[in-house]
Amino acid sequence: MKKKIAMIQYDIVFGDPAKNRERAEKWIAEAAETEAEIILLPELWTTGYDLTRLDEIADKDAKESIEFLSNQAKKWNVTFVGGSVAEQCEDGVRNTLLVINQNGELVHKYSKLHLFQLMDEHLYLEDGQDESDFELDGEKASGFICYDIRFPEWLRKSAVNGTKVMFVVAEWPAPRIDHWRALLQARAIENQCFIVACNRVGADPKNEFGGMSLVIDPWGEITAEGSSGEEIVTTEIDLDLVDEVRGRIPIFQDRRVDRY
Template sequence: MRITLLQLDIQFGQPEANMFHVEQWCETAQLVPHSLVVLPEMWNTGYDLTRLAEIADTDGRQTQQMLSQLAKKYQIYLLGGSVALKRGNKYYNTTFVYGPAGELLGSYDKVHLFRLMKEEQFLTAGNSSLSVNMAETVLSNVICYDLRFPEWFRKQASESGTQLFVVPAQWPLVRIEAWRKLLQARAIENQAFVVGVNRVGSDPDNQFGGHSMIVDPLGRIVLELDDNEATGSATIELSLIEEVRRGIPIFHDRRPELY
């Protein structure tokens, strides 16, 4: 499977500018049909949470239309990072995943809200996971702070047989080493590929660290970007998952009745 990471800067509170920016990067990224393309977290608004009433995408309609069109145009699987959206009278941090025909494969509301960026004051937490079958691969989506909860990953890996975790993020530079190590840890302990796509640039309160990565089931870094806007692509060998799981059968040897 070929995977392309779009590590982008985000304009604070400017959805239209950010949508145009994503479209531009897709045009220049030389996307390969039926590959997986991943965007960062909250790419439509950034963390301009105090203005969500003005700038959040109502029911995600604008976002979904755009992502569907891009997926169909380039014939790609598109995991659209995440966006700020309004549903009823509540706001969410939500991912949409699309297939090559422009079809919606699923959506995910961020489950663990990050207090250091005041998410819990403005957003509503989700209550369910997302696992989709994508090109004969089981993909599960989590968002940024979810990375710090290994039990959330293990639940999906053990119940859904997840082979590939995708983590869009806005992870600050000051904690970038934790980002790198946690991506590797989640890959090793779940014997799965882990893809993390972080933003770069800054907002009024944070500098973001990039270092988007693809990590294999042994924790080895397949691809790592720096802290500038960039695209990066790599092809992963999915057969490695079965090889690793057969060699060290952690899912067979688990004793969840004790945990």
């Protein structure tokens, strides 16, 4: 099964959900013109890392973000891996990834499991308790958020469950952008699946972000790569390649689950 992907890597207005939805709408219209079937947005695209004001600006149960993406999905007939948003839940704020299909239906929600202490996430966010896996047109897929990719055992769980494509949304800082590339290539190779990873660009008051959104195939080859500036990165992936690679090097059959 082939899918055309568009990843929107752009700067995010610090702490202003209304302006960010306005910006996203313009970028989505441009991405839709590429005839993409799946569009990705970056992590925390409605607020950025304005963590100290999340109680004020977070989206209650992500309803406003879901409605926005649902309307855009139906308008352009696309599926969204809608980045992640600050979701106000009963017990606090979570960093939540949203998957909306082309009919405007919420397919999946996943709240970030691993909170990044270097950017004070643990002080302002609750960790997620969701599973990362979902179905995309009958194929198994999964979604992860930024720091998650430093935990290979978390992504391996999805691979063992049969996922063929791992979507990653991020606000990955520019000083560690080499880690971004290396970690994502490793996750693709060891799990023999596609990695589709969208990272923001620009800066907030404390951080500069690196862009370089990536698509990596199950052999670990980079098939699309963004720059450090605002742009839409497009490519096509063929999920049948996953079966071919897993058939040639049967690592999942050779795992020693009796020992680890």
